[in-house]
Amino acid sequence: MQSAVSSPAPGWLAVPDDADDLVPAVWPASAERGPDGELIIGGVSADALVRTYGTPLQVIDEGEVRRRASGIRAAFDTAAAANGTTARVYYAGKALLNTTIVRWVMEEGLNLDVCTGGELEVALAGGADAARLGFHGNNKSVAELERAVEVGVGTIVIDSEIEIERLAAIVARTGASQRVMLRVNSGVHAETHDFLATAHEDQKFGTALDSAPGLVARIREIEGLDFVGLHCHIGSQIFGVAGFRESAARVLDLHQELLAGGDIPELNLGGGFGIAYTRVDTPEPIENLAEGIVSAVAEGCAARGISIPALSFEPGRAIVGNAGITLYEVGTIKDVALENGSRRYVSVDGGMSDNARPALYGAEFSARLAARLGDADPVLVRVVGRHCESGDIVVDHEYLPGDVAPGDLLAVAATGAYCAPLSSNYNHVPRPPIVAVNGGESRVIVRGESLSDLLARDAGIER
Known part of the structure; x- marks a missing residue:
């Protein structure tokens, strides 16, 4: 057998005893x-x-997708119920989207997150109930926002001040009522590749925490826009709970401040749960992640003397990867x-x-x-x-x-x-x-x- 010492292999990659083995964490359960x-x-x-x-x-x-989708939903339902709240799981369609995937995740009780007009149309073509859709994106066009409002998308996640004014014009013209969230950057940099870390300040997504109060005040004064909560996503391919806990604490400070202006029924903490690509990858079991994140929110709310909101999460890779x-x-x-x-x-x-x-x-x-x-x-x-x-x-x-x-x-x-x-x-x-x-x-x-x-x-x- 070839010696690992004389090999240019990276330190994490050992010579396997069996080069034909199928590592259970990496391959589908049916493999x-x-x-x-x-x-x-x-x-x-x-x-x-x-x-x-x-x-x-x-x-x-298909069986693996359904097993993981239902398992994640059950894990967050259990964790939420144990902490006196509810949880909603959105499948992050950007991971893999076609009409068949739409049907699978919807049948397993998940909602669906889209981030472009094209993804929205695939979701609708797959039979998704528009009320169970969330619409993301840092540069939603006027046409995309008009379409989302027209079909009754459940929640639009506002990413910038410009989007507030675009939506204000749309609801004023159409008389529609639209639920919205505001995406904020908690400043927590997930332990991942820089291109996959999405909550530090110097990047294109979301708004700074200190800018949020003014933006939320503007949303609240627009007839037809219903501000339902904050959204924060810290990155992708994250194995532990620590980053989520710290991010939740920072966002809860803002959440508490905004309660002075009205009720805030929801909080979306994004997704980014990691998976195993190699035999040395050790992602946290989803049950542990769910319990750790939800309990951190519950503890943070209790410490601040506020009610725990309904929680939402957006796994994608963890379902289909x-x-x-x-x-x-x-x-x-x-x-x-x-x-x-x-x-x-x-x-x-x-x-x-x-x-x-x-x-x-x-x-x-x-x-x-x-x-x-x-x-x-x-x-x-x-x-x-x-x-x-x-x-x-x-x-x-x-x-x-x-x-x-x-x-x-x-x-x-x-x-x-x-x-x-x-x-x-x-x-x-x-x-x-x-x-x-x-x-x-x-x-x-x-x-x-x-x-x-x-x-x-x-x-x-x-x-």
Whole structure:
């Protein structure tokens, strides 16, 4: 077996005893190895999926999505009831949104958060009750706000002073009544990538805490706008409770101050709950997170002598992230000698066009052979894509069996969140289909693109 000491692998990545194992925290609960070593997800083998749909292929386990959605809702319901309040869970649609996902989360009792006009239309097309929608975004257009008011979106989260005036004009013209929240920045910087931390002061979302009283006063004087509470989201891929507790304390100070001007029935503390992408990731169990966050709010309210408001949360990745895998076919392989060892480059037939997260955030993923078991000792690999970028990395650091070869199927785990939404046609590569699996059956829920689809958008081609 290759020695970790002579390897350029990062310190957190140990040589595995079994390079074919499926770490339970990373893979869907339904993931298992079949009699011939093939990967099975939702009762369907990877080999069968590829024979039917080709590669690359994004697969989403319906049972896993539903299990996580209902589990998160139950955890916050339980924590809220134990602390004398109620909780509402919004699925953060930006993680992965299509009409099928909309139906799944709605059927599991969740509300839905959208942040563009396009996401709003997908939610409505999926049959979502507009009253169960929240509408985010730092630059909502007048047309988007008009549409949200028209269809009866439950809550619009105001992100700036300009949006207040845009909504004031809309409700004055239409006579509508619209529930709104104000997004504020608590100043708590989540322990995550800078691009994923969204509550520190120097970024585009929300308003400063000291600006909020004036903005809320303006909202309250507008007939047709119903101010129902504050919103704060501190970031994404957060493992612990500490950041949420500190942020809640700061927002509660503001909440208490604003109570002098009227009732504030709700408080939305966002989402950002982390998941396991690798075997060393240890996210807090959702039950612990829910209890820790809700009890912190309850304790803070008690200390201030105020009633605990109804609470809302917005998980996305925690619901769909580990429910997704992406299947690729291995193309070329090359070994690169380094000063402290060697690394094997394994090229696959997708890449940053279907998973931009490693290039954007340096995100780590896990990979496994998907159609067989390996027969050789583990070797350090970097799984890369087919695009003309040196940063086109799918899995930066991983150990695979040393007999990985061209033609093998490779599965990359935990690709259910932010991979499809961030996908592109870079190098004119068509985006892959999304296939749902459940109970031994599969079906396409988002059609893949063909080269003809890409050419159809080119206005320079004579028809």
